[in-house]
Amino acid sequence: MKNIVLTGFMGSGKTTIGRLVAEKLNIDLVDTDSEIIKEFGLTIDQIFEIHGEKKFRECEKRVIERVSKLENVVISTGGGVVLDPENVKLLRKNGVIYFLYASPENILKRLKDDNTRPLLKNGDKLSTIIRLMNIRMPFYKNCDFEINTDILSPDLVAEKIISIHMAKESKR
Template identity: 40%
Template sequence: MRNIILIGPMGAGKTTIGRILANRLGWQFHDSDREIEKRTGASIPLIFDIEGEAGFRDREHDMLADLTAGQGMVLATGGGAVLREDNRKLLRENGLVVYLFTSVERQFERTQHDTQRPLLQNGDRRATLQRLMDERDPLYRETAHVVLETGGQTPRAMADRILAASRQNGLETDDNPRG
């Protein structure tokens, strides 16, 4: 395995931590949602509006398959990437999967002003985040090789923890990652 794949709920810091981690390793960084937007020329909310969640999930699966075929990459996935069994298998087989667990309260704080997350645009955001966590947490845990709590730690400290976990799990990384 020569990829690190970050999974977890929206607001867990996957993109921020992933960029730092990729920089330290000298690896490529990809955010699966941003890659879908680049490939389609459409925003995630627009894809949800036109194709619905099922259409988006099909696009997400295709993107994950394309991205995980490579090596030497840090991949930040969308929060719902684990909903499909074929995605969970694909992720586990193609990298060290790290679940960035964060509390619903922290997710709420980080996403309360975000207008780009389709699942949070209707109703009570906190209740939606709780429902999503109840549904997805077991899937994140099933998929992950490593579970790390993000609570209160800086993105740089989390990147350090992931690097340590990657070494403990036998991931081939450069012995001299960038600081």
């Protein structure tokens, strides 16, 4: 089975939904941000603060190179992974890419008490979310399937991904 790759903006539900999909299919979940945290021994916030975004993205690329070679897993990616076309190319080689979308307002609601997001540390959070989403949207749209997480529960999103994926796999 091809990997199920989840992309989308922070707070779109990638980790929660990834966990549900992996659980329901009885396969492993690989969270690229968790892999980066393991590699540095620091939180994402600390990595950005100490080493900067450039070092974070370099490590992210190494993690993508490694996890994209795995088989039959769910891969939950960081929100900015799609900014590097090489990352997308690697993930697509052995995976089907699902873009999880949520509105800026819902992203803000989901992240209102989360102070661990380095890109949302300064200024008005909603404005920052909108600005970043506008920049990233063309990259997110380079996916195989798009699912709006505003209107479905995480469980229903997981079921939808599984349904799409199994139908696609049966045609291979």
